[in-house]
Amino acid sequence: MSHVPGMIQSIERSSAVLRLLAAGPDRLRVKEIADALGLPKSTAHSILRTLEHVGFVEQDPRTARYRLGRGLLDLGSAGMDANELRGRALNWADALAARSGEEVRLGVLDDNRVLVVHHVFRPDDSAQSLDTGVRLPLHATALGKVLLAYSAPAEESAVAAGLDPYTRRTLIDRRELADALTETRTRGWGLSVEEWRPGVAGIAAPVRTSGGLVVGAVGIAGPVERLTDTRRQARPALVEHVVAAARSISRDVAG
Amino acid sequence: MSYVLAVDQGTTSTRCILFDRRATVVAVERAEHPQSYPRPGWVEHDAARIWRDLQRLIRKVLRGVDPSQVAAIGIANQRETTVLWDRSTGVPVAPAIVWQDTRTDVSTLDAEFLKSRTGLPPATYFSATKIQWLLDRTPGLRERAERGDVLFGTMDSWLIWNLTGGALHVTDVTNASRTMLMNLTDLDWDPELLDLFGVPRAMLPEIRSSSEVYGTAGAVLPGVPIAAAIGDQQAALFGQTCFEPGEAKCTYGTGGFLLMNTGTTPVRSSHGLITTVGYRIGDRPPVFALEGSIAIAGSLVQWMRDGLGLIGTASEIETLARTVEDNGGCYIVPAFSGLFAPYWHSEARGVIVGLTSYITKAHLARAVLEATGWQTRDVVDAMNADSGLALTALNVDGGMTADNLLMQIVADFLQVPVVRPMVAETVSLGAAYAAGLAVGYWSDQRDLRANRHRAGSWKPGLDSGRRAGEYANWRRAVECAVMFSRDGQDGLR
Numbered sequence: 001m002s003h004v005p006g007m008i009q010s011i012e013r014s015s016a017v018l019r020l021l022a023a024g025p026d027r028l029r030v031k032e033i034a035d036a037l038g039l040p041k042s043t044a045h046s047i048l049r050t051l052e053h054v055g056f057v058e059q060d061p062r063t064a065r066y067r068l069g070r071g072l073l074d075l076g077s078a079g080m081d082a083n084e085l086r087g088r089a090l091n092w093a094d095a096l097a098a099r100s101g102e103e104v105r106l107g108v109l110d111d112n113r114v115l116v117v118h119h120v121f122r123p124d125d126s127a128q129s130l131d132t133g134v135r136l137p138l139h140a141t142a143l144g145k146v147l148l149a150y151s152a153p154a155e156e157s158a159v160a161a162g163l164d165p166y167t168r169r170t171l172i173d174r175r176e177l178a179d180a181l182t183e184t185r186t187r188g189w190g191l192s193v194e195e196w197r198p199g200v201a202g203i204a205a206p207v208r209t210s211g212g213l214v215v216g217a218v219g220i221a222g223p224v225e226r227l228t229d230t231r232r233q234a235r236p237a238l239v240e241h242v243v244a245a246a247r248s249i250s251r252d253v254a255g
Numbered sequence: 256m257s258y259v260l261a262v263d264q265g266t267t268s269t270r271c272i273l274f275d276r277r278a279t280v281v282a283v284e285r286a287e288h289p290q291s292y293p294r295p296g297w298v299e300h301d302a303a304r305i306w307r308d309l310q311r312l313i314r315k316v317l318r319g320v321d322p323s324q325v326a327a328i329g330i331a332n333q334r335e336t337t338v339l340w341d342r343s344t345g346v347p348v349a350p351a352i353v354w355q356d357t358r359t360d361v362s363t364l365d366a367e368f369l370k371s372r373t374g375l376p377p378a379t380y381f382s383a384t385k386i387q388w389l390l391d392r393t394p395g396l397r398e399r400a401e402r403g404d405v406l407f408g409t410m411d412s413w414l415i416w417n418l419t420g421g422a423l424h425v426t427d428v429t430n431a432s433r434t435m436l437m438n439l440t441d442l443d444w445d446p447e448l449l450d451l452f453g454v455p456r457a458m459l460p461e462i463r464s465s466s467e468v469y470g471t472a473g474a475v476l477p478g479v480p481i482a483a484a485i486g487d488q489q490a491a492l493f494g495q496t497c498f499e500p501g502e503a504k505c506t507y508g509t510g511g512f513l514l515m516n517t518g519t520t521p522v523r524s525s526h527g528l529i530t531t532v533g534y535r536i537g538d539r540p541p542v543f544a545l546e547g548s549i550a551i552a553g554s555l556v557q558w559m560r561d562g563l564g565l566i567g568t569a570s571e572i573e574t575l576a577r578t579v580e581d582n583g584g585c586y587i588v589p590a591f592s593g594l595f596a597p598y599w600h601s602e603a604r605g606v607i608v609g610l611t612s613y614i615t616k617a618h619l620a621r622a623v624l625e626a627t628g629w630q631t632r633d634v635v636d637a638m639n640a641d642s643g644l645a646l647t648a649l650n651v652d653g654g655m656t657a658d659n660l661l662m663q664i665v666a667d668f669l670q671v672p673v674v675r676p677m678v679a680e681t682v683s684l685g686a687a688y689a690a691g692l693a694v695g696y697w698s699d700q701r702d703l704r705a706n707r708h709r710a711g712s713w714k715p716g717l718d719s720g721r722r723a724g725e726y727a728n729w730r731r732a733v734e735c736a737v738m739f740s741r742d743g744q745d746g747l748r
Contacts, residue, residue, distance in 0.1 A: 070567050084570035087657040094677050094710050098279050123677055123708035130711050132659050 013039065014047050018068070021057060027065035053255065054210055080215045080253070082108055082117040085207070088252045093120045093218065096245040100238055102220040102227070103128070104245075106207070107136065107143040109154055112161050114144045114217075122222070139163050139177055140170050142202030143217045145190040149181040150206060150214035170195045189243055190217070191234045194224060201227040203234050205246035210254040218246050257326045259696055260316070260479070261687035262309065263680070264332040264410045265487060266290075266353065269305060271312040272683040273320065276696070278706035280680065284316040291350060296357040299350035302338045305410070306417045313475050322476050327468075328418075329483030329690025331490035331682045332410035334433045337385040339396075339458075340413065342404050345421055349393065351410075352385040359384035372448060374432070374439045374521060374530030381435035382409065383452040390453060403457035409434070411484035412460045418481055420473040426460040427484040428541060432532040437462065439521050439530065442541060464535040465489070466689040483689035485534060488512045490685030491652060492544060493534050495676060496707050498700050501644035504681070505631060505665075507655035509557070511549035513631065515638045515646070516542060526597040526637035536692060536700075545641055547596040547634035551589035552627045553655050558589075559623055565616045573660045576620035583618035584609040586732035587626045594736065597637040602740035608732045627655070628664040629729045635669055648672045652681040659713075667717035668726070677708040 004012075016037050021028060028036075034044035048066055051057040055071025089106050097104045097120040106118035113135035121128045138144030138158045148155045155178070163172040171177045184190040189205040196202075204219025219242055220227070228234055258281060263270040268288065273281040286308040291299040317325070335354035340347045352358070357379045364377035375381055386407055390397045399405040408416065412426045431437040431444075436454060438445035444459055463469060465485040472479045485493065488506065492514045495504040500518035505511055514533065521530050521543040533544035556569050566572055586608050588594075593601035607619070631649075639645055648671050655661060656675050666673040678684050691697045717725075 081568065081571050081574050083573040083658065084568050086659070087570045087654070090657045091679050094679055095280060097710065098277075098677055098708075120677070120710045121708070121712075123710075125708055128709075130659070130713065 010047065013037065013043070014051060017044070017047055017051065018056060018072075021066060021068050027060060027063065027067045029065055033066065080209060082115070085216055085253065086118040089118055089207070089218065089249045092245045092248045092252070093118055096218070096220065096241055097121070097123055099241045100220050102222040102238075104218065104220055105131075105143060106216055106218045106249075107141075107147065107204075108216045109138075109147045109151065110135065112138065112154075112158055114138055114141060114147060117216070137164065137166065137196060140166050140192060140196035142190040142192040142204035142219045142221070145180060145184050145192060146204045146206050146217035146219070147214070148177075149184040149190065155181060166196045167194055167198055169193065189234075189239055189246075190219070193228055193232050199224055201234075203227060203238055203242050205243045206250075207246055207253060208250045215253065218242065218249060257324045257696070258320065259687040259691045260313070260325050260328045260476075261683035261690070262312075262328065262330045262332075262414070263487065263490075263683045263686065264305065264309070264330065264414060265682070266333045266336075266355070269308050269312060270680075270683060271309070271316040272680055272687070273316055273325075274684065274687045274691075278678055278684060278687070278703075280678065282316050282318075282320075283680075284312045286312055290353075294358070298353040298356040300336065300353055302340070302347045302351045302410075302413055305351075306414065309414060309417075310475050317476075322479055325476060325479045326696040327480045327482040327690040327694040328472060328476060329485070329686035329688075330411050330414055330481075331485050331487045331686035332414070332430070334409065334430060334486040334488065335380050335382050335385075336410055337382045337389070338408050338410065338413045339386070339389055339400075340406055340408075340416075341399075342406050342421070345417070348396065348405055349389055351413075352389070354380050356385065359388050369435065370523075372438055372445055373435050374523070375435050376527070376529070381433055382407075383435035383448070383454065386454050386458075387452045397453070397455065400458040401455040403455075405458055406460070407454070407458045408460055411486075415469060415481055415484060418472045418475065419470050422473075423470045423481075424460045425463050425469050425484070427465040427486075428462055428535045429465055429486040429489040429532045430484065431460075431462045433486060439532075442532070442535075464537050464539075464541075465493075466534070466536040466693045468693055480690075480694055482691075482693035483686050485686060485689055487682045488514055488546065489531070489533055489544065490683075490689070491681040492516065492685065493688055494678070494681035494683070494685030495650040495652065496688075496700070496704050497650060498542075498704070501642070501646065502648075502650070503635075503638070503646055504650040504652065505549075506681070507552055507627070507651060507653040507661075509552065509554040511552045511627065511631065511653075513547045513549070513634050513638070514544045515642060515644070517545055517642050517644070518542065522642050524637070524641045526641055527599045528596055528634075528637055528641060534689065536689070545638050547637060549627065549630040549634060550593075550595045551591055552630070554591075555587070555589045555623050555626060556655075558591075559620065565619065570657065572620050572623060573658050575617050576624055576660055579615070579617040579621055581618075582609075582621045582625060583614050584611065584728075585614050585618045585622045586728055587619070587622040588729075588732045588736040589626050590736045594733065596634055598633075598733065598737075600737050600740070603736045604739055606732065606736045606739055608735050609728070624658070624661045624664055625668075625725075625729075627661060628668040629726070631665055632668045632726070646671055648674055650674050650676065652676065652679060662711075662713045663716070666713040666715045667722065670715045670717075670719075670722070672715065673713045674709055675711045677710040679710075
């Protein structure tokens, strides 16, 4: 296979593997793919394993032959299945609630909103109800700021839809929001202090799948005085818990 | 800082979890062990491998923690799985026969006699016929067992024996209650049952409570008290702190296990449920439980994924089911290998009924989840009837509790709140609690209750008229499953 300088060879080869699998209805063996592309069998195998990991090819467990994967069909629909995400996050979200003493939410981007896909109660046995399925504003919550920070199109469309004020602290200026999102990306976690509801603060961090793609955000929410110090800065111990939980979920999601 | 170490020796894996005083998970280590299927219906484990796994897991989970910081170790285990080993060498004399193994024959056993003595119906699950099978088929084994040179144990006994370097041969009363050799009235080995199955008493462990210091561990955990042994489903009941009569938990996995605390006297079921020991703390009176199982729960979702290819991952069932408002009139009865409690019809086979051209795969997905909901309702109704207690809330755990729609369906169908606790590892937590109680790490059961926090709860929402109508349809669907079997003309008993 010829290789153009300045291009990444393994991506060229992977593309060729996908075209080969797409070309015919038959499922192919590793050797057939290696032979067709003039690759060593071990190289073809590594490429197929990687493509399988990201969901672009699938291997029939009985015949060991490869075909195109469902991941290619889903390319257009962003992110991962919300219920799948919840299943992976369940244990980590519980541990986050237990360690932080605050309620935990897992959110994904959905039509200019944060869609809450999982909610764990604050561990104090007060009356609480599940708000899975509830939609929260993107620009005014920690979860939303994290989701916006890693998606330029989402930021653009949120700004276009108008930055509604919820409190006097809500970021309603697009430049102020852009600065806050840059800060979120730089430190790797998001904070909102009384920007949505008076008296309430939130800390959140991104959940990433393989390749670093952000598929959701996990965070805690609670009274300002518990989540932040007197200078309204997030308490470092809580940030550590949130970031660690997000990392654990990411490891699980990325497989 | 001190901790309690819990071991969850399960069917597919062994887990070690370190808990702190607030019942928070501090560290987890897990190892899967192979399942061996040497012939159709046979399922075996390598008990020596499981013991090696446990030693490695203990060392890993204690990284950075000195054994002196471990207040106690507690063991929860897969129930009924049968290990026979040589007392002098400590080597198993045969592969362990797993509870799922169906090689033994129970067709000639007297069901009424066994139920009255043990609370158990004749089934291949329980240890007695597995021991009998090994003793009958291995030359010289029964003689060695009679001399006490070969010992029997469920996984709890096997691991405690190894942890103490062969010094202790004990089991707890919950595990003993699943052997089909223990008399439920005096909680001791029953001479008539031993005679019936040809099991020498010399090979049996001493029956102790679920929560007491049996002894101290040797090399792997020098000086740490071994303070609990309890069957895994009972451990989940204990971990969920279902300490009052009428409190129940359901663990949703490939199947479902529902246990209800019935207090200090055993309740004999007239609806085909199992009467079992729930737990016993030291020399206090034993607490009994009724147990009902849902044979097919998560495995129906797996079938939809692998058998029908309608979904890519198990979690997508919820996404698909949520695209429609209701089941469209479609019902699935997953009687893949017959109907269990409370129907007990082994010839019944699964059916999908109510099909019209309107039905899509989304309606099927909904019917799949509803089948788990109705099966739970069937078991709960039987328990309420047997115990005379009315379930007021269902505590849930297990992988399927991630499915919010399923949990809402269960709440709707049972008409009681469904509650998910903060610590999902209820089996391990139950073992930790039982061990911690025995050494005073936690002072009493009220102390344990204080650790319990709700992570989520679902309130019943369906209006009663619609629920009644749907339930009537489910019962008709169940009748179809019976009618379709060869002897279905007889209908439901």
